Amino acid sequence: MTSKQEFIEKLRNSNLRPTKQRINICEVLFNRDKTFHFTINDLFNLIKDKTGEKVSLATVYNTVHAFHKKGYLKEIPINSNQTYFDTNVTDHHHFFDVKEEKLIDLKSEDVGPIEIQKSIPGKKIKSVEVLVKLED
Amino acid sequence: MTSKQEFIEKLRNSNLRPTKQRINICEVLFNRDKTFHFTINDLFNLIKDKTGEKVSLATVYNTVHAFHKKGYLKEIPINSNQTYFDTNVTDHHHFFDVKEEKLIDLKSEDVGPIEIQKSIPGKKIKSVEVLVKLED
DNA sequence: AATCTTCTTTAGAATAATTATAAACAACGA
DNA sequence: TCGTTGTTTATAATTATTCTAAAGAAGATT
Numbered sequence: 001m002t003s004k005q006e007f008i009e010k011l012r013n014s015n016l017r018p019t020k021q022r023i024n025i026c027e028v029l030f031n032r033d034k035t036f037h038f039t040i041n042d043l044f045n046l047i048k049d050k051t052g053e054k055v056s057l058a059t060v061y062n063t064v065h066a067f068h069k070k071g072y073l074k075e076i077p078i079n080s081n082q083t084y085f086d087t088n089v090t091d092h093h094h095f096f097d098v099k100e101e102k103l104i105d106l107k108s109e110d111v112g113p114i115e116i117q118k119s120i121p122g123k124k125i126k127s128v129e130v131l132v133k134l135e136d
Numbered sequence: 137m138t139s140k141q142e143f144i145e146k147l148r149n150s151n152l153r154p155t156k157q158r159i160n161i162c163e164v165l166f167n168r169d170k171t172f173h174f175t176i177n178d179l180f181n182l183i184k185d186k187t188g189e190k191v192s193l194a195t196v197y198n199t200v201h202a203f204h205k206k207g208y209l210k211e212i213p214i215n216s217n218q219t220y221f222d223t224n225v226t227d228h229h230h231f232f233d234v235k236e237e238k239l240i241d242l243k244s245e246d247v248g249p250i251e252i253q254k255s256i257p258g259k260k261i262k263s264v265e266v267l268v269k270l271e272d
Numbered sequence: 273a274a275t276c277t278t279c280t281t282t283a284g285a286a287t288a289a290t291t292a293t294a295a296a297c298a299a300c301g302a
Numbered sequence: 303t304c305g306t307t308g309t310t311t312a313t314a315a316t317t318a319t320t321c322t323a324a325a326g327a328a329g330a331t332t
Contacts, residue, residue, distance in 0.1 A: 016279095016280095017278095017327085017328055017329080018328090019279095019280065019327075019328080021280080021281070039318095041318085055281085056281065057283095058281070058283080058321090059280080059281055061318095061320075062280080075215055077214050077215045077267050078213050078215075079213045079219065081290080081318065083215065095254075097256075097259065098262065104256065106254055109253070110252065110253045110254040111251075111252060112251050112253065114247060114248070114250065114266065116242070116247060117246045117247070117248065118242060118243075120231060122272065123233065123270040123271065123272060124270065124272075125270060126234065126270060126271040128269075129266070129267045129268075129269070130250065130264065130266050131264075131265045131266075132263070133261070133262040133264075134261060134262060135259065135260060136260075152309095153299055153307095153308060153309070155298075155299080155310080156298095157310070158309090191311095192310065192311045193290095193311090193312095194291090194292095194311060194313090195309080195310055195311070197289095197290070198309080198310080217318090217319080218289070
């Protein structure tokens with residue numbers, strides 16, 4: 001359980017004004033035990049449900065992008081019409097249940113170390129993502 | 137170099153009528169040495185350039201989806217506003233140059249075997265994809 | 273507290289990729 | 303050649319996302 005006060009501090013420290021909307025979004029995103037995978041639309045609906053207050057869709061987009069930029073959210077590369085985000089920003093990978101359109105975390109240890117044996121001159125590796133698609 | 141006749145046969149064997157449009161698309165997609173990464177829009181423009189004949193955008197979508205369904209094209213999971221496809225349908229992975237928005241093949245050997253140490257009851261693994269993002 | 277500046281929210285418009293529609297057309301089998 | 307079925311096409315519809323510009327709220331300054 002994280003208190004509203006902590007979100008306010010975290011926002012201030014990130015040079016983001018602690019507005020009512022952002023705090024509500026924090027509550028929905030970060031006030032949970034387990035990692036959370038979502039699309040903008042999921043989040044938009046959850047805010048209304050969980051906090052009782054409506055936040056405009058544009059603000060949800062703005063805030064998610066701001067949080068992503070600050071490194072509080074991770075974007076998950078997946079083939080879907082919608083963009084998926086993850087509150088777990090540590091180094092880890094994903095199962096994607098194609099039928100259910102649902103993501104499941106894989107710990108780094110569940111996958112093992114990945115050694116890339118090729119390099120491109122002038123470029124360095126920014127991230128390595130493993131996506132394991134699941135079927136029935 | 138693959139001949140038009142071979143494309144016609146391949147299409148017929150796949151229960152796809154060998155139309156002028158589909159043959160042109162085959163020429164652009166499969167008449168090359170190296171693997172080819174593309175978006176629908178890339179392909180749409182290339183057809184006009186390479187064959188001199190125009191194919192409607194809707195047909196490009198239809199055909200790419202048909203070829204994908206038949207297993208002649210692979211969809212690459214990536215976060216982009218456009219969907220990327222690959223003519224290399226063998227088991228392999230990718231670099232993605234974020235700045236240039238360009239994909240580069242990684243042979244399976246370049247990455248090494250990936251052992252997934254976790255399983256989900258009732259589900260089996262359909263594919264394992266590694267995406268290595270590159271930055272300058 | 274009043275004022276000023278800057279950042280944020282918002283509704284709605286704009287954009288862009290993709291999918292759906294339905295009429296014209298082309299391939300195939302009889 | 304004719305009838306059937308599959309295909310192409312322009313265009314409209316849909317959907318996710320971004321843009322815009324005006325109203326509102328937060329923070330700093332007095």
